[in-house]
Amino acid sequence: MLLYQLRLALKSIRRNPVLSTVMVLGIALGIAVSMSFVSAYYIISGDPIPHKSDKLFYVQLDSWNPDNPFSDDDPTEPPNQLTYMDAMALMESDIPTYHTAMYKTVMVIHPPNDSVQPTQEEIRMCFSDFFSLFDVPFDYGGPWDSAADEGPEPVIVLSAETNDELFGGENSVGRTLRLEDQEFKVIGVLAPWHPTPKYYDPHNGSFDFAEPVFMPIHWAREMQVVNSGNTSGWKPYDNSYEGKLQSEAVWVQFWAQLDTQEQEERYAQFLTGYAEEQRAAGRFQRPNNHRLRDVNAWLEFWGVVDPSQRAMVIIALLFLLVCAVNLIGILLGKFLSRASEVGVRRALGASRMWIFSLHLVECALIGIAGSVIGLALSLAGVSYIQRLFGVQLDNPLDMTMLSVGIGLSLLAALVAGIYPAWRICRIAPGMHLKTQ
Amino acid sequence: MEFGPIFRSLFQNRARTWLIVLEIGLTLAVVVNCLVLIRDQQAQIGRSTGMDEQNLIAVTSVPFDPAFQEEGYSVASYEQDLREIEAMPGVRSVTSILQFPLSGSGSATGRRIAGSEDQRTTVPYFLMGPDAIDTLGVELVQGRTFEPGDFPDLHDDDEEQAEEEEDTDHVTNILVTQYTADKFFPDGDALGKQIEGNNNNVDTIVGIVRLMHNSWPLGPDPENLMIHPSHPVNNRQTRYLVRTEPGRFDEVFVALEPKLREVEEGRIVTVRSLSEMKGNYYSSFTSMNQLLGWISVLLVAVTGLGIVGMTSFSVTQRTRHIGTRRALGATRGDIVRWFLVENWIMTGIGIAVGVALTFGLNYMLASMGGVPQIQPPILLVSILVMWLMGLLAALIPALRGSLVQPVIATRSV
Structure with a gap:
């Protein structure tokens, strides 16, 4: 029975090859456009580290100018980064499970192969906890330990891309690399890692790639390298390198992992205590005002998702709607143009149900063809969007999105087919026989 | 030309008419809003920076x-x-x-x-x-x-x-x-x-x-x-x-x-043109405009093909009808005109609905903070494009319909 219906449906699809192609391509396009936009949006607005985003906190303290608030837009908001002094003082706490102060800088890298010109690359200066805190995946080796933080020992971690470029992708743990005038030993190589958005430091490009090299933070002081990211200041300071470290300028980011409610409360108390201590010493002349924002609150505060991106998603969904309306229209026309044939079948004893399901089978076939082509196009669409916006995603289309896509196109085709199929199955057998 | 019968036949087949109207309306609404966004972003990229940007080169020297x-x-x-x-x-x-x-x-x-x-x-x-x-x-x-x-x-x-x-x-x-x-x-x-x-x-x-x-x-x-x-x-x-x-x-x-x-x-020298730096700075605009442009083109194409499809089925369905009219003296031109007028009416209603949807969608998107106001010239040009597209899309099936021989009227299927 179903086989017979399938054969009939295939025959009907083949009878109008051009229109069938239009239908299939229409639904495929609708699926592709809406899927690639929704998945792109889902990724940029989604939680970059779902399993622990509510345990990772971005720390802010109000060390700012007593006369002016940090932000004109929101006077209650503390500075968005810390001073070097405060960040180092917070590192003394043993409350967080992991914590790290960090910032971005640039250094000259001398490739191991002398014939290649040196390049200037971004470096993330951080503590060893950085890697455990953000669950950074390693291909070779691992992070440095906390003893290496203090030394500091001359060790670095490379990103997968940098390792490909400098060492042809082989295990480079133990090899040396010269940065500026200092030799460093490679201690770990990351697996491809593209936190999107770059939530640990959205100050300097929310969709920038992670840095190519990670280095124990105290090397900056040894090598007298200043940060390259955003710096804000209010109080003049001595122009020397140490002067900047001792200044009230804010340029250091700070993250802490607090696993339990109790840890969170103790840490908040610790921050208040620290602010009071500093106030007694003549700093922190503004009211107590620290912030502990978890990953999602932090991203929301930064407004990483642009309203125009939401507009794009609505436009993409409307695109799918137009494709569906288009499909209903063509199916309706097609089915109704076969009224006489259906009349004959009805007269020969086919039930309404049979006619209805015959036509739905045809819709399902179109839906399947549409979803297969649509998914292929979605993959192309997502990679096009990635290339266009210079974003790299570790997992652009996951299984959920795939099954949603297949489900959606089948559903679209079936829903689109219901009305036309219902119209055609209600044809009275007599009418069309009479007029012939 | 008799508008009365055309109107009546249109509304005899209500579902098909309304689907075309809805499709044209939605397409117009989306396309106009996309164009408004593109135009606004292009204007921002194109405004004067005050500098001789075409002739400026940015050089960075990093000594090692x-x-x-x-x-x-x-x-x-x-x-x-x-x-x-x-x-x-x-x-x-x-x-x-x-x-x-x-x-x-x-x-x-x-x-x-x-x-x-x-x-x-x-x-x-x-x-x-x-x-x-x-x-x-x-x-x-x-x-x-x-x-x-x-x-x-x-x-x-x-x-x-x-x-x-x-x-x-x-x-x-x-x-x-x-x-x-x-x-x-x-x-x-x-x-x-x-x-x-x-x-x-x-x-x-x-x-x-x-x-x-x-x-x-x-x-x-x-x-x-x-x-x-x-x-x-x-x-x-x-x-x-x-x-x-x-x-x-x-x-x-x-x-x-x-x-x-x-x-x-002993240094790294990087040379970039100021135009390239400007292009990078505005790259999210340029990328978004490309996407919006593609969406608009694809949408008009899907709608156009849809109208071709729907009209050709309605021509097939009315083969005997066409035959009868031809037998009664209607010329080929009459038949083509019949389908075209039918399409004009549908496109016209679709555009009217579309203008309302355009403003509705614009209001909604603007309240989310993403889209500037509609400029009348963009709306007018889009209406013209939609109308021409509707006409062209109907022309192909209409011409095929006009080829139906009068003798069809007397023959049974």
Whole structure:
């Protein structure tokens, strides 16, 4: 029975090859456009580290100018980064499970192969906890330990891309690399890692790639390298390198992992205590005002998702709607143009149900063809969007999105087919026989 | 032409009519809103930056040779770079600069009218060397450009220049844009007036530039800018801005890196055009416009093909009807006209519905903060395109329908 219906449906699809192609391509396009936009949006607005985003906190303290608030837009908001002094003082706490102060800088890298010109690359200066805190995946080796933080020992971690470029992708743990005038030993190589958005430091490009090299933070002081990211200041300071470290300028980011409610409360108390201590010493002349924002609150505060991106998603969904309306229209026309044939079948004893399901089978076939082509196009669409916006995603289309896509196109085709199929199955057998 | 029967036949087949109307309406709404967005973003990219951007080249020099750490070496190399670049054929002028305009990365600091108790407002600034105005190609409307006496002594103070706050108590002669001048002195008498930052560093406005963009053209006030005379050189990085003679951009662009390496080997030299930096800064706009453009084209294509499909089935369905009319004396032209008029009516209703949907969608998107208002010319052009598209799409099946022979009327299927 179903086989017979399938054969009939295939025959009907083949009878109008051009229109069938239009239908299939229409639904495929609708699926592709809406899927690639929704998945792109889902990724940029989604939680970059779902399993622990509510345990990772971005720390802010109000060390700012007593006369002016940090932000004109929101006077209650503390500075968005810390001073070097405060960040180092917070590192003394043993409350967080992991914590790290960090910032971005640039250094000259001398490739191991002398014939290649040196390049200037971004470096993330951080503590060893950085890697455990953000669950950074390693291909070779691992992070440095906390003893290496203090030394500091001359060790670095490379990103997968940098390792490909400098060492042809082989295990480079133990090899040396010269940065500026200092030799460093490679201690770990990351697996491809593209936190999107770059939530640990959205100050300097929310969709920038992670840095190519990670280095124990105290090397900056040894090598007298200043940060390259955003710096804000209010109080003049001595122009020397140490002067900047001792200044009230804010340029250091700070993250802490607090696993339990109790840890969170103790840490908040610790921050208040620290602010009071500093106030007694003549700093922190503004009211107590620290912030502990978890990953999602932090991203929301930064407004990483642009309203125009939401507009794009609505436009993409409307695109799918137009494709569906288009499909209903063509199916309706097609089915109704076969009224006489259906009349004959009805007269020969086919039930309404049979006619209805015959036509739905045809819709399902179109839906399947549409979803297969649509998914292929979605993959192309997502990679096009990635290339266009210079974003790299570790997992652009996951299984959920795939099954949603297949489900959606089948559903679209079936829903689109219901009305036309219902119209055609209600044809009275007599009418069309009479007029012939 | 008989409109009555056409109308009646249209509404006999209500579902099909309304589907076409809805499809045209939705398509118009989406396309117009996409075009409005594209147009708005293109206008922002295309507006004047005040500079001779086509002929500007941004050069960054990052030394790695330890020699640069020696006292006075960076400064000597800086002075030599400026001399050598200036002497290159095709170069009109060159200056040094701390952070590049239109790049998305720059510096800003607080300023208020000198001696006042106002809150300081943020003013983006550039630290630039001699020849700044001629190199940028901006127009000076009042006052003068920098003179040698405005600059700090290069050999006296060759350690790191202040990047954040200038901490000395001296008065600096600066240039500001008309926008910034008017912001502090709305009466138009900014020339010669003073503004101050923290710790009593005071700036005297000695010249006003008509228009120039700062490092953040997409920020709230792109023309807010002051230019401080400086020699932004240090032992980690030095940047130059080069303006070429018209038509000699390419020649200078390729010659710059080899030239600078010839002057001093131990450094990384990066050469980029200002247009490229601007393109990068606006790249999310350009990318989004591409996507919106594709969506619009695909949508019109899907709708057009849909109309072809729906009309051809309605022609097939009415084969006998056409045959009868032909037998009764209707010409081929009559038949074509019949289908076209039918389509006009549907497209017309679709467009009317579409205009309402366009404004509805615009209102919704605007309330989310993403879309500017609809400009009538865009709406009119889109309506025209939709109408022509509807007509063309109906023409193909209509012509096929007109080929039906009158004899069909008397033959049974």
